[in-house]
Amino acid sequence: MPATVITYIIRRLFAAVVLLFIVSMITFAIFFVIPKLGGGTPETLASRYVGRAATAETVRLTAERLGFYDPILVQYGHWLKGIFVGADYDYGPAVDHCPAPCLGYSFRTNQPVLPDLLDRLPVTLSLASGAAVLWLLAGISVGTLSALRKGSVLDRMSMGVALAGVSLPIFFTGLISLAFFSYQLGWTAPGGSYTPITENIGDWAYALLLPWITLAFQFSAQYARLTRAGMLETMNEDFIRTARAKGLVERRVVVKHGLRGALTPILTIFGLDIGLLLGGAVLTESAFSLKGLGQYAIDAIKNYDLPKVMGVTIMAAFFIVLANLVVDLLYAVVDPRVRTA
Amino acid sequence: MSSSTGAQNPFLEVRNLRVHFPTDDGVVKSVDDLSFSVERGKTLGIVGESGSGKSVTSLSVMGLHKRGTADITGEILLDGQDLVGLDPDAVRRLRGKRMAMIFQDPLSAMHPFYSVGSQIVEAYRVHNKVTKQVARKHAIDLLERVGIPNPKSRVDDYPHQFSGGMRQRAMIAMALSCDPELLIADEPTTALDVTVQAQILDLIRDLQAEFNSAVVIITHDLGVVAELADDIMVMYAGRAVEYSTAEDIFTNPQHPYTWGLLGSMPRLDRERTERLQPIAGSPPSLINVPQGCPFNPRCAYDALNGDLSTTERPEFRDVGGGHFIACHLSGEERTRIWENEIRPKL
Amino acid sequence: MNSKRLVTAVAAGAAVAMALSACGGSTGGNSGSGESGFNAALDKTLNPSEKKGGVIKIANAGTWDSLDPGETYYGYSWNFLRLYGRSLVMFKPAPGGASNELVPDLAEKLGEPSDGGKTWTYKLRTGIKYEDGTPVTAKDVAYAVLRSTDKETFPNGPAYFEGFLNLPEGYKGPYKTPDMDTSSAITTPDDQTVVFHLKEAFGGFDYMAQLPQTAPVPKAKDTGAKYKEHVLSTGPYKFDKNEIDKKFNLVRNDQWDQATDPNRKALPDGYEVEMNVNADDIDNRLINGDLHIDIAGTGVQPASLSRVLGDPSLKANADNPTIARLWYTSINPTVAPLDNIDCRKAIEYATDKTSYQTAYGGPFSGGDIATTIMPPLIPGQEKFDLYPAGADGKGDMNKAKEALTACGQPNGFETNIAYRAERPKEKATAESLQQSLARVGIKLTLRAFPQGDYFSQFAGNPPFVKANNLGLVVNGWGADWNDGFGFLSQIVDSRVIRETGGSSNTSVRIPEVDTMLDAAIAETDATKREAMWGDIDKRVMEEAVILPGVYAKSLLIRGKGLTNVFVSEAYGMYDYLALGAS
């Protein structure tokens, strides 16, 4: 069986690589083809990366430096080549080599993209994982309680709060909670705080506590609703009756038999959510000024910084693909019927 | 009833059980004034069409109705202890230990995510303080006892890896894990192939002989209990309509509904086309049970009583030798109809 | 987009409200200096102090274009750069109009023109060193200027030097053409003297000498496009940690010598700068005292605006300076019937100026109603109004109709108006014009374009403008520095218009103005020169190709705990050089 699992994983990873290439091609095409349809030229593209009142010569030189005079396919080829054999970058007095896999250099800041991405990854990873723990705990427990006490005050209240959580944007909750908890009460760290976990785990958690809670608030709502629906369904299953017939205490019936059964759909959604978040928790990172991948993505898009956009897109796509693969594998762990199928 | 005369202390005795479900449409009287009993070592068959209240009855005994949904009155005496009104946790402690239950569909009744063995182990360890290893050994023994080949390796299989018959065997193993004194099997073979059905029934009979427990077998098919039950209770619309020894029920049935059940009973020695004559019509709504005899609308002989069947509910009474029925027909007419119209056709 | 904005506004508003309720009681009656109040830092120094120490915390909602003195082109960056770089000349760190005065920095005194303004000589002060202890020489200044002309490596920087210096044909900077003789453009007769040789006379060359591009760069330590990662300081502070686009720290530079520097006090021990900070959060933190400076200096977010203005205690800690920026609308004579001057005049007369001002946020966040191209703080600006909008500022309908009749379009005409899709204020402007011009029968159709390509592909692209009948183009301009050349050269000189697009001048093509510009540029007498800028302004307005809207203002929050706070007119924001943290 392990051998089949391994071939399965390899097959999936191969498909993922193909997908990443398609994603990169589409991103590349959007960047170049759409302006072209609007009548853009290499110079109009290049004029995004020059200072104000730049001369025509500066624009031309920039277009040349960025390779905009080459056919699009050739430009894409250069980008691909960077990934497989690395790329050279002329920074003036000398030439820099960016070893493979090289995702290129920012059009605007000339910084190599990959180190930047790797530098920002821990921030997003910390944000997403901490929030995920919180929202899973909160969402699942609230959802379970609501399901067991369906129609009770607790159920109605938590579902109301859940609705608020889903509909209030992070912009709103983020800024409000910063102003209140950080600036007025001084309980939590101000916006922009971040300490790597490797430096001091306490500071790391302190700095991220508020972003975690804010992000988790939004997600736990959804998870509470999902859990509740799943539990309502599962608790009517025959095997729950069997569990009770064995004389199990109710808590064990609910947790071991009910919740376990209700968790599979949650796992699917969780895979999607965490994959998306790892690609960048855009709104949270921007509300809390966290320098993660989401913020990098905003910055990249705002500046039409193609190599950065490509890098962060690929990274995001990679995480979505990875999260889906992990979920599929976990599915087999959770549900034995999938294993043999 | 019949058993109460003579025998001492039935293990399960149900008296005047009423199980009513208040719903938005009205009160569903799923079980209405039902009494019966089973002794250790004896088997009671409860027979009736779907919807007649058999499962509701058994779930009431097991205390498995969801809290607050069912209105239960009467007495359910398990070894003399009344379960109605008993602290739910006390009932829980009896469940699986002194009384156990087997359900109709073994696939949905087992948790798909846990191995068969672990589900048996769990059932054993709720009531017995033993290590996992000991419980596992016990599970393997039980699987072997219920006829699972190669139990040492099958113990780790998941329910979906078992065939239907094996799953029901495993369910039986689970139910027997704590040597219950009462075993309720609710349609244990309905979901199974005909050939497998017989094996499972054999197994239950063997096990009962071995464990000497009181067994209640619930079925809509008289054939199932033909060779298994000592006594048979026929239920209709939440009530008992006939009660006697199994032999009596098959040789001298007294109630038109029982005749109908006998008529629709599959028999291996008859041609398919001649057999199966389902009783015309369908059971009454349990919310508005009609006045008079509940079976009246479907009864072919109600005209013989004038208006009686539509106005008065027939009393459940002993018509001789512990044979109880609820029917307005006179003894002579019943005998005449059975001898002349029903038996020849069976 | 709109609902998001709204939510952000509400959020920030509520946040500010909470912050207010937190500090309302404690700081309400804070006296002490007794001189603070709304606009108190416009013309005097608040909380004057000589006390050293403390760290100033700075946030930037965006990122620098570059920290390299040779490449940066943002106003706030020039203001801030003086902390770690010393150019030949600088704007005086002084409140109000005094800040427009140029004073020597690296040089001993201002530039000495010769050859009728074609040659400019600067003598460097002695004893100035880099942070590594190496003495600064004239060669480093020359090298710094020359490297900045390599626009392939430094595309963001201003291009004045390569435009004015008499560089040899085909010169591409020291990296690509290292062996080319540049003595026709810059010479260094000795280690303390640098001489600039221009193609044409340029009277205001000292303004160019204040550009950060003249801050010295040692050739041995130059890493081209990567130099911004570790700029060698000549100022009182040097980089400690520098993470591009994320954050950096400045700490004291022990090689800086106060004796060589009459302009800097270097009060704080250091600076902490964070980039890509949520703009609304910046306002909250400023109000709360968690942050000292919003470095962009463009003012508070819309959400905080009414809060600050509506709360006396907050308003007392805010300033509302006019900045060297004009919000205007180009009237394109290349689009019929606007090729007729009377049709253009009709637009000037029919415009409701008050409504234009409202579109930009009213008198505080928008600015004052403009009637000239140059804002009042530009030396030489003359107040005149060729197309008076009536007593109520809502336009002169009679004059507008007369002009239309003269143009042969008595019932009005139709044309399009372009604006940047991402800018709600420009959209409001276009709508305001649509309404006010409709009163005389001029029908405008709104056309939104993405701001990234606004000038390169759309509104600044002459063939596109013509083909799409973009009669009006919503526009704006800020001066590179506060003089007529800095303000006018990019928007009224017809020679900056490119057929391939990219210039913000879309409508001014007046040969006479080009000649006038050349004359003013060559004039070395500042007083005469300034008068000439005013004349140019008037001449352009006579052609009715620019419709001035508002002289921009911004609303700045003074960071709590700062000393020596004042607004520099030269930068249109707080002077970052003088600040201290008590």
Ligand SMILES: Nc1ncnc2c1ncn2[C@@H]1O[C@H](COP(=O)(O)OP(=O)(O)O)[C@@H](O)[C@H]1O
């Ligand atoms: N929880 C409940 N609420 C309402 N009605 C119920 C409930 N459980 C069972 N019933 C009704 O009671 C009647 C008897 O059901 P049941 O005992 O399951 O019949 P069967 O004899 O087929 O096992 C049916 O009409 C059923 O609809």
Ligand SMILES: [Mg+2]
């Ligand atoms: Mg049933």
